[in-house]
Amino acid sequence: MHFHTPVMCSQVLNYIVTKKNGIYLDCTLGGGGHSIEIIKKIYPEGLLIGLDQDKEALEFARERLQDYQDRVFLIKGNFRDLKLLLQELGYKQITGILFDLGLSSHQLESKTRGFSFQEDNRLDMRMDLSKETDACFVVNNYSEKDLWELFSKYGEERFSRSIARVIVRERKKGKIKTTSQLAKIVTDVYARHKKNRWRIHPATKVFQALRIEVNNELNILKRALEEAVDVLEEQGRICIISYHSLEDRIAKHTLKDLAKQEHIVLNGYGVKILSKKPIYPSEDEVRENRRARSAKMRVAEKVFSEGVSKR
Ligand SMILES: C[S@@+](CC[C@H](N)C(=O)[O-])C[C@H]1O[C@@H](n2cnc3c(N)ncnc32)[C@H](O)[C@@H]1O
Numbered sequence: 325m326h327f328h329t330p331v332m333c334s335q336v337l338n339y340i341v342t343k344k345n346g347i348y349l350d351c352t353l354g355g356g357g358h359s360i361e362i363i364k365k366i367y368p369e370g371l372l373i374g375l376d377q378d379k380e381a382l383e384f385a386r387e388r389l390q391d392y393q394d395r396v397f398l399i400k401g402n403f404r405d406l407k408l409l410l411q412e413l414g415y416k417q418i419t420g421i422l423f424d425l426g427l428s429s430h431q432l433e434s435k436t437r438g439f440s441f442q443e444d445n446r447l448d449m450r451m452d453l454s455k456e457t458d459a460c461f462v463v464n465n466y467s468e469k470d471l472w473e474l475f476s477k478y479g480e481e482r483f484s485r486s487i488a489r490v491i492v493r494e495r496k497k498g499k500i501k502t503t504s505q506l507a508k509i510v511t512d513v514y515a516r517h518k519k520n521r522w523r524i525h526p527a528t529k530v531f532q533a534l535r536i537e538v539n540n541e542l543n544i545l546k547r548a549l550e551e552a553v554d555v556l557e558e559q560g561r562i563c564i565i566s567y568h569s570l571e572d573r574i575a576k577h578t579l580k581d582l583a584k585q586e587h588i589v590l591n592g593y594g595v596k597i598l599s600k601k602p603i604y605p606s607e608d609e610v611r612e613n614r615r616a617r618s619a620k621m622r623v624a625e626k627v628f629s630e631g632v633s634k635r
Contacts, residue, residue, distance in 0.1 A: 327384050328428040330357030331565055331616045332605050336422060337361055339598065339623045340561045345369040346419025349410070351403040351552070352376065354428040356385030362422075363392045370419075374398045375409065377452040381428060402452070404544040407551045417557040423549070423564045425571050427451070427535070429615060439535060441507035441527045447500070449531075449538045459534045463500050468492045478542065478570065479533030486513045487530060506530070532568065542570060549578045553595055556626040561598070565621045572602065572620050579624045588629045595624035 330336075336358055340348065344366050350359045353374035363372045372395060376382050382400050389396050401409045403423070410416070431451065432439050438448030438459060449459040466474065468488045475484035490509050491500065500506055507527040514526040536542055552562050564579075566572040579597055581587060588594035602620040610617045 327355030327430045329613045331619045340420030347371045349421045350374045352424045356388045377402045403548045421552045421562045426567045441503045444504040449535045478536040479529035481529040545574045563623045567618045593628045598623040
């Protein structure tokens with residue numbers, strides 16, 4: 325089964341794998357595409373910890389990584405809790421950490437997960453299937469105001485008010501249950517605004533906004549990145565790959581804040597940013613893997629202030 329093609333894999337390896345006997349944490353294991361290359365590079369001296377909130381991803385990656393299983397730990401969990409999860413495993417300091425944000429191709433293309441408007445699925449969009457709130461709940465229960473704020477904030481959708489208004493009108497006639505019902509509502513709103521020709525499908529932004537809301541993606545990101553830097557060892561590296569501007573903005577500003585001299589003096593540690601500008605995939609990679617086209621990578625290295633004990 326094709327699960328996912330890892331993005332900017334060689335750059336990730338070059339940046340975060342700094343020593344063979346290090347401990348590496350992949351916070352977004354997915355199909356294990358980055359993880360398998362990391363473990364190949366460090367096996368058997370090093371150790372890899374893989375984390376994902378999606379049990380299907382873990383099952384697939386477990387199979388894929390089984391030749392290295394004595395040096396691999398896989399955990400089902402949210403990277404929001406990464407510090408706690410590491411403590412439970414007994415690890416305090418990590419050599420390299422990867423966040424490859426968003427969805428895997430497997431999730432996006434799955435006929436049952438409801439992330440894509442290309443197929444007619446139940447409106448779900450939960451990455452963690454044990455959670456209760458799904459996209460169907462949001463669409464059918466949030467107030468009109470909450471919906472338009474959501475579409476504006478997380479989708480940067482210019483017709484958010486009209487779309488929210490039509491959703492509330494339509495759901496009075498009957499529950500909006502499927503991805504194609506929602507996609508049609510959005511497409512009709514665009515058509516009414518005489519936007520019949522589009523570069524990206526009109527429902528893209530609304531679907532992005534719902535996905536972010538259902539999985540609480542942006543609220544947890546800043547804190548998770550800060551915790552990740554906290555658990556890095558000296559000169560340990562963090563690498564973040566994002567696929568839309570809202571995520572990239574959080575990655576950029578969080579690293580910038582952690583790199584400020586005041587932060588370093590106050591907390592005893594911070595980061596040195598290694599990617600002054602975001603790092604992009606090559607043209608060849610984008611040609612071969614369309615998903616890579618929106619990727620941006622940022623990398624930083626942990627530094628301590630003078631005279632601080634480095635644990
Ligand atoms: C882009 S995919 C990673 C693909 C992987 N790097 C590969 O090459 O196969 C992102 C993965 O991160 C997971 N994920 C997203 N947010 C998460 C979170 N807050 N905690 C844990 N896993 C998360 C998703 O379930 C998905 O499997």
